[in-house]
Amino acid sequence: MGKSRFQYRKNFWLNASFLVLxxxxxxxxxxxAHRLTVKYIENEFNNRKIDVLxxxxxxxxDFFQNRVPEISFYQGYLDSASAVKYADTIxxxxxxxxxxxxxxxxxxxxxxxxxYRFYNLSITPRAIYQFGRxxxxxxxxxxxxxAGSTGRVREMDEFNRxxxxxxxxxxSADTTRFPVSADYIGTFYNxxxxxVTFMNIPREEDLHTFKDLMFRDLRPSPVFEQDIVSFLLxxxxxxxxxxxxxxxxxxxxxxxxxESMDTDPGLLSIDLPLSGAFAxxxxxxxxxxxxxxxxxxxxxxPVALIILLIYGTLILLAYLIYRNLNINSRMFKLQYDFINxxxxxxxxxVSVIKIAGNNxxxxxxxxxxxxxxxxxxxxxxxxxxxxxxxKLLSFTQIENQSIRIKKEKINLDQLIRNLKDAYQIKYPDFxxxxxxxxxxxFYSDPVLLTSIFRNLMxxxxxxxxxxxxxxxxxxxxxxxxxxxxxKDQGIGIPKSETENVFKKFYRIQNQYNQQGSVGLGLAFxxxxxxxxxxxxxxxxxxxxxxxxxxxxxxx
Numbered sequence: 205m206g207k208s209r210f211q212y213r214k215n216f217w218l219n220a221s222f223l224v225l226x227x228x229x230x231x232x233x234x235x236x237a238h239r240l241t242v243k244y245i246e247n248e249f250n251n252r253k254i255d256v257l258x259x260x261x262x263x264x265x266d267f268f269q270n271r272v273p274e275i276s277f278y279q280g281y282l283d284s285a286s287a288v289k290y291a292d293t294i295x296x297x298x299x300x301x302x303x304x305x306x307x308x309x310x311x312x313x314x315x316x317x318x319x320y321r322f323y324n325l326s327i328t329p330r331a332i333y334q335f336g337r338x339x340x341x342x343x344x345x346x347x348x349x350x351a352g353s354t355g356r357v358r359e360m361d362e363f364n365r366x367x368x369x370x371x372x373x374x375x376s377a378d379t380t381r382f383p384v385s386a387d388y389i390g391t392f393y394n395x396x397x398x399x400v401t402f403m404n405i406p407r408e409e410d411l412h413t414f415k416d417l418m419f420r421d422l423r424p425s426p427v428f429e430q431d432i433v434s435f436l437l438x439x440x441x442x443x444x445x446x447x448x449x450x451x452x453x454x455x456x457x458x459x460x461x462x463e464s465m466d467t468d469p470g471l472l473s474i475d476l477p478l479s480g481a482f483a484x485x486x487x488x489x490x491x492x493x494x495x496x497x498x499x500x501x502x503x504x505x506p507v508a509l510i511i512l513l514i515y516g517t518l519i520l521l522a523y524l525i526y527r528n529l530n531i532n533s534r535m536f537k538l539q540y541d542f543i544n545x546x547x548x549x550x551x552x553x554v555s556v557i558k559i560a561g562n563n564x565x566x567x568x569x570x571x572x573x574x575x576x577x578x579x580x581x582x583x584x585x586x587x588x589x590x591x592x593x594x595k596l597l598s599f600t601q602i603e604n605q606s607i608r609i610k611k612e613k614i615n616l617d618q619l620i621r622n623l624k625d626a627y628q629i630k631y632p633d634f635x636x637x638x639x640x641x642x643x644x645x646f647y648s649d650p651v652l653l654t655s656i657f658r659n660l661m662x663x664x665x666x667x668x669x670x671x672x673x674x675x676x677x678x679x680x681x682x683x684x685x686x687x688x689x690x691k692d693q694g695i696g697i698p699k700s701e702t703e704n705v706f707k708k709f710y711r712i713q714n715q716y717n718q719q720g721s722v723g724l725g726l727a728f729x730x731x732x733x734x735x736x737x738x739x740x741x742x743x744x745x746x747x748x749x750x751x752x753x754x755x756x757x758x759x
Contacts (some may be wrong), residue, residue, distance in 0.1 A: 222522065230515045234508055241504040245451070245496055252448045253476045253489055256455060259445040260487065261479065267298050268480060272393075272435070276405045280429035284308070284333055287433075291335035294435070300442040303336035305346070305359050307366075307432035310405075313417040313425045320364055322371035325418040325432070332359055336436075341529035362434050366394055366403050374414045400432040400481050404590065439485045441477070450499045453491040460486050468671065472496065560585075602628055609649045616646050616679055623657055627665075633676035634665050642681045648756065656688075659729040660752050664692035667750075681758065688754040696746040705742070706730040 209340075249455045271294060275282060294301050315321075319328035329426045330346040349516040373391040394401040406414070410428065417425055444455045456641070457478070464473060470493040559582045564570065570578075585590050618642055624636045632723060657677075664675035678689040697705060733740045737757055744750035 213398070219526070226515065226519060226522075230511070233511050233515075237507045237511060238500075238504055241500055241507065245500050245503070248448075249451050249472065249489075249491065249496070250474060252451055253474060255447055255488065256445065256489070257476050257478070257487055259447050260442065263298060264300065264442065264480060264482070267294075267301070267435075271298070272400065272433075273405075275402055275431055275433055276423060278431060279407070280309075280404050280431055282306070282308075282404075282431040282433075284331070287578065288335060289332060290433075295335070295337060300437050300439065301435050302438040302441065303334060303436040304481075305362070305434040305436070306333045306335065306361075307363050307434070308333070309363075309430040309432050311417075311428040311430050313422060314427075320367040320371070322368075322375065322417045324421065325371060325374065327367040327370065327413060329360075329363055329432075332363075334359075359434070362394070362399070362401055363432065366401055366432050369394065370403060371418070372552035374411065374418055377415065395481050396436045397484055398439060398481055399434060400437065401432065404431040406430065426704055437481050439482045442482065444487065450502070451491065451496070452489045453495040454489075456488050456490075457482075457485050458488040458759070460484050462486070462488065464488075464490075468492075471492070513756065532570045550589065553588045556585045557582055609652065610708060611647045612650055614646050614648060614650050614653065616640055616643065619650070619654065620657070620677060620679070623654070623661065627661060633663055633670070633671070633673055634755060636661070636677070637674070640679045643679065643686065643758075646758070648736065652736060656729055656732055656754060659725050659732075660690040660754075663725055663752075664690060664694060664750075668692055668694035684758055686756045686758050688756075689751060690754075691749065691751040693749040697742065697744040697750055698746055702742050702744060706740070 274290070284306070287304075287308075291304045291306070294304065294645045307329045309327060310330050311325065311327050313324045314326055316326050316328050319326050321327075328349065330349050331345065333344055334346055336342065367663065369391050388405060392403045392405050413425075413428070416422065427711065439457050444457065446452055446455050458475070460477060460483075462475075466473075471490060472493065473488065473490045477483065477486045558576045564578055567574070620638045620640070624638065627634055627636060661675055665673050668674070672693045674693055676689075676691045678691070680687055706729075707727060731742055733754055733756070736743060739755050741753045741755075742750065743753070
C-alpha cells in the first residue's frame with residue numbers, strides 16, 4: 205500500500221513539475237517575444253524614416269532629374285509663349301514649385317553696356333518673365349531690354365551668378381572632349397535655398413564658338429539664344445508621403461533648426477534632413493507611445509499565437525504520452541486482475557474436484573447419497589471449468605470473426621422456459637419472470653442467443669442482494685426489431701461506469717465484486733450482440749437495479 209502511494213505521489217509531483225515548468229517557460233517566452241517586438245518597433249521607428257524621405261522626395265527628384273533638363277530640348281529657342289506652356293505643365297504637376305523666372309538670354313561679343321561681360325563675351329537678358337499661380341497679367345514681364353538698357357531688378361543677381369558660372373566654364377573648358385555630367389551639374393545648375401536655376405546646355409559646336417568669341421578679337425558675331433529658368437520652391441507645399449503609417453503618427457516639414465518644446469515623455473520624435481533645394485528643412489517624425497503600442501500588439505499577437513500553438517502542441521503530445529502510459533498502466537492492471545481472477549476461477553473448481561476425488565478415493569465404502577453428492581459436485585465444477593473455457597474460446601473466435609451464425613427457427617417461449625427451469629434448479633432463491641408479446645418464433649443462432657440470455661441472467665443473480673435476486677424478462681417487437689429487456693433489483697451501476705462495464709477485463713471496484721470475476725461477462729455479451737448486428741443499452745440506478753435492453757434484427 206505504501207509503495208502504491210509513493211508511486212502515485214511521485215507521478216503527481218512529476219506531472220505538476222512539468223506543468224509548472226511549461227507554464228513558466230511559456231510566460232518567459234511571451235515576455236521575451238513582447239520585448240523583442242518592442243525593440244523591433246523601436247528600430248523600425250528609427251530606420252524606416254529613410255523610406256518616407258525617399259517617397260516624399262520622389263516628385264522633387266523627378267522634377268530635378270527629368271523635367272528641369274527639358275529646357276535643353278528647345279536649344280535656346282524657348283520664347284515667352286513656349287515658356288508659358290512649359291511653366292503651366294510644371295506648376296500643375298509639382299505643387300511645391302510656386303514660381304518660375306524665365307531669362308530669355310543672348311550671348312554675343314557685342315560690347316553692350318550694363319551687362320555681364322567676360323573678356324569679349326557678353327551675356328545679357330533680352331527679357332525676364334515670371335510665371336506662377338494667381339499672378340496678375342501686368343506682373344508677368346519683369347524686364348525687357350528693347351531700349352538697350354538692362355535696368356535693375358532683383359532677379360539679376362541670380363542671372364549674374366549663372367552667367368559667371370557659365371563664363372568660367374567656357375574659359376576653362378576642354379573643347380576637345382565632350383562634357384561629362386559632373387560638369388553639367390556644376391555649371392548649368394545652381395541649387396540654393398528653395399531655388400533651382402538651370403541654364404540650357406549648349407551643343408558642342410556652340411561651346412567652340414563661345415570660346416572663340418571670348419578670347420579672340422572677331423568681328424561682331426550673330427546673337428546666340430540661351431535660356432535660363434529659375435524655379436522658386438515652397439517646401440510647405442511638398443507633400444509628405446507617409447508609407448509607414450503604422451510607425452509614424454504625424455510627419456511634418458520643419459526648418460532644420462527647429463527644436464520641439466514638447467516635454468511629454470510619452471512622445472517619441474526623430475528627424476531627417478531633406479536634400480537639394482530643401483536642405484534647410486527636415487522631416488520631423490512624431491508618434492505617441494500609445495500609438496506605437498497598437499502596432500506592437502498587432503505584430504506581437506501573431507508571434508504569441510505561434511508560441512501558444514507550439515506550447516499547445518507540446519502539452520498535447522505530453523498529454524497523449526501520459527494518456528498512453530496511463531492506458532498501458534490500466535491495461536497492465538486489468539491483465540493482472542484477469543490472470544489473478546482467472547487463476548482463482550480455475551483454482552476453485554479444481555480444488556473442489558481434487559477434494560471430492562480424495563474423499564472418494566479414501567472412503568472404504570460410499571453410500572448412494574454420498575456417491576450422488578460427490579457426483580453432483582464433480583459435474584457442477586466440471587461445468588464451471590467448461591463454461592469458462594468456452595467463454596474464452598468464443599470471445600476469441602468472435603473477435604477474430606472465425607465463427608459463422610447458424611440460424612435456426614427458435615421458439616422463444618420454450619427457450620426462456622428451459623432456461624428458467626435450469627436456473628431455478630441451480631439457484632432456488634432466484635425469481636425469474638418473463639413475458640413475450642407479438643412474436644413466437646425467431647430465426648437466429650440458438651447457441652449465441654442462449655449465451656446472451658445466460659450472461660445477462662447470471663449478471664442479475666450475481667449482483668443482487670439476498671432476498672432481491674430476481675430478473676424480469678420481457679420480449680417484444682418494435683419497428684421490425686426484436687427487443688429483449690432484462691430488469692433486475694440488484695445493486696445498480698453508477699452512471700459514470702455505464703460505458704466501462706462493457707469493456708473487456710473491466711470490473712467495478714465495490715464491496716459486491718470482491719469474490720472474483722474475470723470481467724468478461726458483459727464484454728462477451730456485447731461482442732455477441734455486435735456480431736449479430738444488434739445493440740445493447742443499459743439503464744441503471746445505484747441501489748434500485750439495472751435494466752439491460754438488447755435489440756436484434758428480425759430478418
